[in-house]
Amino acid sequence: MTDIATRTQQILERLGAGDPFTADGDLVSRSPIDGSELGRLRSHTADEASELIGRAQQAFEQWRTVPAPVRGQYVRELGNLLREHKDDLGALVSIEAGKIVSEGLGEVQEMIDICDLAVGLSRQLHGLTIATERPGHRMMEQWHPLGVVGVISAFNFPVAVWSWNAALAFVCGDAVVWKPSEKTLLTALACQALAAEAGRRAGVPEGLSAVLVGDRTVGEVLVDDPRVPLVSATGSTRMGKEVAPRVAARLGRSLLELGGNNAAIVAPSADLELAVRGIVFSAVGTAGQRCTSLRRVIVHESIKDDLVARLRAAYETLSIGSPLESSTLVGPLIDESAYAGFEKAVAQAQADGGELVTGGTRAEVDGDGFYVRPAIVDMPKQTEIVKAETFAPLLYVLTYTDLDEAMRLHNEVAQGLSSAIFTLDVREAETFMSVVGSDCGIANVNIGTSGAEIGGAFGGEKETGGGRESGSDAWRNYMRRATNTVNYSTELPLAQGVEFG
Numbered sequence: 001m002t003d004i005a006t007r008t009q010q011i012l013e014r015l016g017a018g019d020p021f022t023a024d025g026d027l028v029s030r031s032p033i034d035g036s037e038l039g040r041l042r043s044h045t046a047d048e049a050s051e052l053i054g055r056a057q058q059a060f061e062q063w064r065t066v067p068a069p070v071r072g073q074y075v076r077e078l079g080n081l082l083r084e085h086k087d088d089l090g091a092l093v094s095i096e097a098g099k100i101v102s103e104g105l106g107e108v109q110e111m112i113d114i115c116d117l118a119v120g121l122s123r124q125l126h127g128l129t130i131a132t133e134r135p136g137h138r139m140m141e142q143w144h145p146l147g148v149v150g151v152i153s154a155f156n157f158p159v160a161v162w163s164w165n166a167a168l169a170f171v172c173g174d175a176v177v178w179k180p181s182e183k184t185l186l187t188a189l190a191c192q193a194l195a196a197e198a199g200r201r202a203g204v205p206e207g208l209s210a211v212l213v214g215d216r217t218v219g220e221v222l223v224d225d226p227r228v229p230l231v232s233a234t235g236s237t238r239m240g241k242e243v244a245p246r247v248a249a250r251l252g253r254s255l256l257e258l259g260g261n262n263a264a265i266v267a268p269s270a271d272l273e274l275a276v277r278g279i280v281f282s283a284v285g286t287a288g289q290r291c292t293s294l295r296r297v298i299v300h301e302s303i304k305d306d307l308v309a310r311l312r313a314a315y316e317t318l319s320i321g322s323p324l325e326s327s328t329l330v331g332p333l334i335d336e337s338a339y340a341g342f343e344k345a346v347a348q349a350q351a352d353g354g355e356l357v358t359g360g361t362r363a364e365v366d367g368d369g370f371y372v373r374p375a376i377v378d379m380p381k382q383t384e385i386v387k388a389e390t391f392a393p394l395l396y397v398l399t400y401t402d403l404d405e406a407m408r409l410h411n412e413v414a415q416g417l418s419s420a421i422f423t424l425d426v427r428e429a430e431t432f433m434s435v436v437g438s439d440c441g442i443a444n445v446n447i448g449t450s451g452a453e454i455g456g457a458f459g460g461e462k463e464t465g466g467g468r469e470s471g472s473d474a475w476r477n478y479m480r481r482a483t484n485t486v487n488y489s490t491e492l493p494l495a496q497g498v499e500f501g
């Protein structure tokens with residue numbers, strides 16, 4: 001057994017997930033750090049998946065009657081357990097998703113933050129009281145628990161995305177059935193163990209939180225089950241285009257968080273030192289494998305050479321290697337197919353006339369991990385490859401002359417998740433955030449595109465899918481609204497002035 005495998009088993013033990021492996025399991029769990037096998041797991045059958053959904057449905061029927069502030073106690077317990085086990089769960093994220101230590105820990109912190117937000121919300125699930133035209137009447141709305149929420153998540157945020165959905169769904173009175181990526185099952189099972197422990201402490205019904213282990217076969221069971229009124233799916237646009245019509249076919253709701261192709265405009269007045277730091281973190285952090293990763297820089301022609309030279313210098317100092325080393329900034333890609341996608345995109349960009357400024361090759365690191373030197377390609381125009389999301393540290397540079405042109409290039413892609421402008425000019429900044437500016441769900445000024453905090457609504461437009469998770473009023477996704485009109489008079493006036501009888 002490798003050192004990593006031994007460490008993984010110890011962590012799973014401490015997180016209460018025991019030994020989830022079975023020697024003849026059909027799913028191989030691997031660490032992208034060195035490609036080594038951590039163990040094998042067995043997939044659920046379709047019948048088992050359906051049974052777990054049924055158990056969640058039963059748990060929901062009980063849970064929905066618990067007052068929301070009392071439900072908050074469950075999420076408080078979960079947040080406390082996450083605080084207690086932050087180092088272990090963060091390390092497991094590093095082992096299974098290849099994130100550097102600080103980003104693995106950051107992801108767990110994001111879980112803790114959403115738990116805090118959800119606990120507060122459990123006392124603030126409010127509806128409106130609305131003026132009625134009828135005398136002696138009152139009109140109001142109530143928000144009721146929705147049911148079983150299906151969560152589909154990707155490898156790149158293997159724990160935080162579940163928690164954004166689950167923490168809100170639990171306080172909203174729902175049950176959660178989670179289908180994690182097959183690439184990151186161990187972190188999912190660890191979260192499930194913590195959720196089960198929190199559930200024991202808070203006395204929640206059995207089966208309120210469940211994990212489906214398997215590939216798309218079990219995912220399809222979740223997507224097609226009419227007992228699941230909401231499917232929240234995070235992943236590629238391709239996946240979303242398969243999930244959404246299936247959920248719609250049974251008139252279920254979906255909440256989609258799909259691909260991004262995020263850009264930053266760098267204007268002539270920008271603080272270049274700050275811009276470079278923001279760009280490098282967003283483009284290279286998590287080895288370019290965030291849906292919010294920066295993929296395009298649109299820079300004013302007057303400062304382009306200066307910016308590109310500074311970016312190249314910064315890229316050439318990046319330490320690439322095992323994400324478990326504290327000095328590493330760039331860990332591995334998740335697997336070989338991610339590497340193949342990177343290699344192909346770099347080649348295509350050059351074939352389109354792009355000039356490779358730096359990186360773009362495989363970096364040799366011990367073991368069989370897929371490590372790359374983050375790439376910058378200076379593009380003569382926005383070709384098809386630039387418009388596609390390549391899930392790797394590949395940054396395209398495009399040049400503009402006036403802000404209208406920058407905005408046109410910015411919005412010319414199919415995705416609409418995150419965006420940024422680096423400028424000290426208030427007119428440019430406000431225009432960028434205005435209706436004629438960025439068409440994304442997130443539009444930042446003087447910070448990069450990634451690393452959003454949980455207080456804001458997270459999500460994007462166009463092929464990103466339109467969903468909003470996490471903060472602001474995203475909790476409403478997980479509830480159903482009832483409009484109540486109450487007559488406390490002795491008359492029965494009809495709305496719209498209708499006379500009847």
Ligand code: UN1
Pocket residue numbers: 110156157161234289290291292293449450451452453
């Ligand atoms: C994702 O990449 O799927 O804003 C989510 C960020 C993180 C979440 C990213 N808070 O980069």
